[in-house]
Amino acid sequence: MACSNGVREFQVYSTAFDLQNETAQKVLDKVASAERAHWEHLHDGKNPLKEFNPDDAAYYINVGDPPLAGSMRKTLKALTTYNRALTGLANGESADALTAKISTIVTDLAGAQEDLAHVANLGVAVTIPTPVKGYLGTAKTIFGTALRGAARQSFRENLIRAYPTLKQILLTFRDGTPELYYLVISVPKRVPKEQMLKDRDLFASWVLLIDSTIKTMEIAVKAAMQNGPRADIDALAESSIELRILAEKIRVEQNR
Template sequence: MLKFLLVLVALTVAGCATSSGVREFQTYAKIFDEVVEASDTVLNEMAAQERKQRIRALDGKSISDRLERADISVFAPSADPPFVASLRFAVQSVATMNGVLLAYAEGQTLEVMKEDVKQLQAAGIGFETLQTSDLVSPELVTRISQLEEGLDVLIGIGSREAFRKELASSSDKINNLLDVVLSHSTIAFRTLTSSEFREYQTAQFTNAARAAELRQKIATKREMLAEWLHLIELSQQALNKAIAASVEKPGLEYRLVNTAVLLGDMKARADRIKRLAAQN
């Protein structure tokens, strides 16, 4: 009996060693799924505003007789204009990287994932060469390219044993890209609220009631955007906890409690973003 218990303990310890950080990474991946879902709400609204802003700049007070190739996405309602396209590409890139790392963590075969990645790359989702502009920074383009390079490495050497080793280097690329997205918070805010601020510039002197209404709309949009950006920050914290857990091996009870709390909080925040968007 004693021998059986010793063997059981040994197997449990060995199992923890090979799965260290896996549960935490699964939690992070689920949290980022909420970021992805909330992104559509925020970015779709931001795309409409960016389109209006850019068309005004291109047309001036009349209508332009030119349609440059670089401006096609601005005038195509089904496409994302450049700044929103870069943000959506960044989020999709991270989600794809998470999928590959999750396959590592769970010991899944990467064959299906490799095909998915090839299809994403062929479709240009998240990995096409972005054009820098007044809103799309060169650093954001660079970080997305680095993530693509890291993904190419990952899908070539997939195995569960490599998970913790690859997690550290891959997480740096993910964090760097998300940091750049977060650094564009003011540009994102101004893009999202450009129509309201444009009208507010006149209304504050001519129509006090309308000016108050516009201030409230701007405040609501700011809150929605801030919630989304905060979701991204929280996903970074969860990713960093996964890295720490791959070394520190926290107790199972602690991991389960924190997982439940984090996922519940993320879901509530994502739902709030949808409610705020519905107010506009």
């Protein structure tokens, strides 16, 4: 199988994906802080002695992520594990090891769905949850099918089959960046212009990385197909290096 000859290339890809994910986590830290700030502002006038909504528990205390940021973070965690599963196929990992990875993906997708159900009205339009909810359900079903097959070929087929849905999730996040950016810069506490520009740069960096990630993921999926051409492996190496270089340049820029 072609991907067995691409162990090194898939490892480079996995490293590049993890590196680009650093920027995504910084974005979600911003989103989490802003989400909680907007919720607190909307509920500032309500009497805490008379009101308690268990669905808002993640907003009451500053522990972990509030629902929107939490759902997005779990979704990206599932994507990270997905890429490690693709790498595992290339490395010749056992069915048990692949089963563990796919089980983790299903758990994270289910957690992301649960978080979405608790996203509150924030007083700012954020439309990401509507389409993503359906994509999460579709992806969870596909990975569940892979687990029932419990064989390397079933894993391969369903990992490949899941890619279009995962791509749509990334595209939805990308297209939702204007709303997320506004959520961040419109918090009740005034944000200085200099900070707005830094936040804009952060979101712009994430968009560039999403675009590069989608391109590289698509090549990785092709390379994971059984009996695929060697050209796909070579293309994966080239695209992964480009993704890594972009992520490294962005990291340097962010640390200035």
